[in-house]
Amino acid sequence: MRIAEQLGPETPTSPFPLKLAGPVAHGFKRGSKELGIPTANLPECTAQQASATIDTGIYYGWASVGSDEQIYPMVMSYGWNPYYKNTIRTAEVHIIHDFKHDFYNEQLRVIVAGFIRPELNYSSLDDLIADIKLDIECAELSLQRPEYQKLKLDTSLKPE
Ligand code: ADP
Numbered sequence: 599m600r601i602a603e604q605l606g607p608e609t610p611t612s613p614f615p616l617k618l619a620g621p622v623a624h625g626f627k628r629g630s631k632e633l634g635i636p637t638a639n640l641p642e643c644t645a646q647q648a649s650a651t652i653d654t655g656i657y658y659g660w661a662s663v664g665s666d667e668q669i670y671p672m673v674m675s676y677g678w679n680p681y682y683k684n685t686i687r688t689a690e691v692h693i694i695h696d697f698k699h700d701f702y703n704e705q706l707r708v709i710v711a712g713f714i715r716p717e718l719n720y721s722s723l724d725d726l727i728a729d730i731k732l733d734i735e736c737a738e739l740s741l742q743r744p745e746y747q748k749l750k751l752d753t754s755l756k757p758e
């Protein structure tokens with residue numbers, strides 16, 4: 599099993615920080631039900647835009663939602679979800695916070711700050727879940743660094 603031991607550069611390095619936004623879209627509903635890890639899906643056109651800048655993979659950064667001023671750490675899965683053999687590329691953001699309600703259609707603002715790993719296929723759901731938990735740990739550690747904390751001040755994360 600992979601271990602999230604590599605934190606990457608001390609400073610966000612090109613193409614990061616990458617800003618993405620859009621109203622939260624509906625997906626296949628597997629995140630909450632099958633994985634216990636909900637992912638707020640960015641609209642297809644936003645995912646399309648990202649393809650000009652980043653490869654598929656797992657990323658970390660910051661996020662905010664709707665009129666909420668709070669800025670949360672996030673992990674983003676960008677790609678084909680090989681475990682599920684999807685035919686469309688999705689940008690899915692798991693916000694590292696326990697929300698009491700869904701927020702479909704609300705504006706999701708994201709700053710992607712760094713890369714964690716490529717997308718992988720798994721022989722079991724448990725292995726996928728275990729890796730996502732490592733991704734979350736990796737994101738939390740990476741985002742503690744001062745140059746990554748500064749990104750929280752970016753105006754693109756503020757509600758309109
Ligand atoms: P879908 O396939 O429609 O994306 P998911 O099972 O992945 O469904 O659940 C995602 C939804 O759960 C989000 O759109 C959002 O409304 C809600 N949600 C609740 N908590 C979170 C969270 N911490 N991170 C992301 N989405 C969350």
Ligand code: RBF
Pocket residue numbers: 625626627628629633635637656673674675678679680681682690691692716717718719726730733734
């Ligand atoms: N799906 C995969 O098939 N392979 C992966 O390596 C993978 N990594 C993920 C990492 C994170 C941090 C998250 C939030 C999701 C990941 N998923 C991965 C996506 C998962 O399959 C997807 O969230 C569900 O299909 C629900 O839409």
Ligand code: MG
Pocket residue numbers: 625626627629636637638639690
């Ligand atoms: Mg989802």
